[in-house]
Amino acid sequence: MIWWDTMLNEWIYWLTTKNPHDLAWILAGLFLIDGPRYAIFTALIVQWDAVKELASLWHAELDNSKSTYCPSVCVLLVGHNESDTIYSTLDSIWGSWPKLEIIVVDDGSTDEMAAQVRFFQRTHAKVLLLSRPERSGKTSGLNWGLHHATADVIVTVDADCRIAPDAIREIVQPLQDPLVGAVSGTVRVWNQDANLLTQIQAYEYRQTILVGRALQSRFHLLGIVSGAFGAFRRDALNQIRGWDVGPGEDGDVVLRLRRSGYAISSAPGAECLTNTPESVKALVRQRRRWDRTVVTFEARKYVSTACFWSRSFRAPDFLHTLERWFFNIFCVFAFWAYSAWLVINHFDELGSLVLLLYVCQLVFELVQYTCLFWFSRSPARDLCLIPIVPLMPLYHMFLKAVDLFALTEEFFFRASGHDDFVPEKVRLATWRW
């Protein structure tokens, strides 16, 4: 205890004797960008919502607009070698909505996935299996299923997920507004208790998907609907001719819907459980694929959204693109440049600086964690994630490193063109953005 107490005293002494001007430079990035974007902004919104809630209770205003929309729904699942999970996925979906049809696309599976679906079909009606002998990719699978769908709403679910009993009811409600073209569900981690890495990802999903997307949709900045669980208006999908070739087809289809004039909403109460990577290697591979999409789409394919002189220019699309460019490209490179500057100019006090940055990040993280309970429908489960909070600043640092690598390899080497997420025959024929 003595050495720890000594180190802490030394650090406090260093902090109190540090030139405020120097401290301001050191903490500028955190307090001007990261802090406001996540913790401060979220806290302000939560406070605003709390005030509104109190006001509505004071005036006895009841919200009767929930849960009355009842369209026909087609749940579309595309999978490749998902025999282990497809039956339980279908079991969680079937019967959860009165006007429901299910289409399962078996994309060239070499395992027993099709057999599992046929087994499910024996005892469950309105389940259509589309099977093809050779893998052609998720995009064409989704479009194939879309061609055969007849319902008003298309809900896409990953073949290795499970949805909550009321998930479909929750996710279709925002579509009651005819201007809404797609709704993002909330994705939770199914294998949360597998190891420390999955627990960290579980907390991350709560913050980025539950809280982050709820806020983004409120300000018309939501640019993605999770491929694991999302709802689309079928007419809107047919209008834009379905999905484009991925990877990142889930974000791409949303951008095209936005450009067609549709709004994107979120349904925090529509929950879906999915598996997350359980190893660092798998996690890095996944995040590289995700992080490359900002270059592939916002910086190349849809760069025209930033062309304010274009006839198809729309301010919301421009703001979304600007937000993605700034936070997902510029800030990543700026962060590491800033880190390099810190190391070069403050090498002798690097340990104290890192501790200072960590403490500040931890404070912001705790603010965000507190705000999570305003949006959460399972507070007891989220309360169990508090031991993860101190690890999040380190985790974010790790993800920023992966992000830097992904952006660099995409900018200079077009790494997305070699991603085997898309089968080779499609990869050779499609555009390389």
Next chain:
Amino acid sequence: MRNQVVIADDDRDMRRGLELRARKWGYDVIAVDDGEAACELLIPNDGPQVAILDRHMPMVDGVQVCERVREARPHSDVFMMMLTGRNAPEDIASALNAGANDYVTKPYDDTVLKARLDSGKRTVDAVSEVTQLARVPPPEDPEVVLQRVLNRNHLIPEFDSHSMRYGFGTLNSTLNKWEMDGDIKSVVMDRIKLCPDCQGLPTFRDGCPACGSARMINERLIHHFRCGFVAAQSEFEHRGGFLCPKCMARDMVVGVDFEHVTGPHCCADCEWTGMELELIGQCIKCTLRFPGRQAAVNDLVGYHVERMDLLAHH
């Protein structure tokens, strides 16, 4: 089929003339000069089936020949044409009522006679064929069965086109006795699927799992690799080639730029849609249509000779 014709006429010149003509028309002629001889030829089952009879003959005339032949062979597989100079209605009626199939008056025209003879031949040939099909085979001689067993050391059930079943027919009791004596042993030689209702032999084909219909509608789709668009081929067809309606790509080559997507099957007679058809059986005998999985599965049992020495003494 036998091509014989019996010509019965007591007038030698007339008989000879008819004989020459019939031979010229390709028939094998048996000429007789009285009705008794004609009856002896026509009554046996393996005798000629076509005859030209003179009405007036000594001892047994043509009408009596018809009566006797019809009594002995009630199945109408003998064609008898009455040839006479009398053309009074009562003469014609009496001949036809006696069993004659046709009545030709003299003098006759060669062309007409030949046409009527050929027509009658065709009729009896058809009757004989139908009779053959409907005939129940006679019980097989156990000696013949024994010989077959001794030659091959095993006995395989045969398919009976009358009952539409595999089996040994009237030999079943004999074979059961031999099996009980230990001379032969039943062995399972194969396994077949039968009608669940009458155990008859069915045919199988793919069909709709819901209603059994064979009428399917398959939409031919195209998956364009570049943009991932999937739609009916008709949406891509443009001026003799293919044009993607989504990304406007032209000159698309199958396998490089796009692929065909098949399925699901849509039943034309009900609302079923799916990727896989089901095996549908239809019994040939009772015409029952049933799902293939409901077929009765039976073992095809044959016999193996256990002791050739004892069997040879039966």
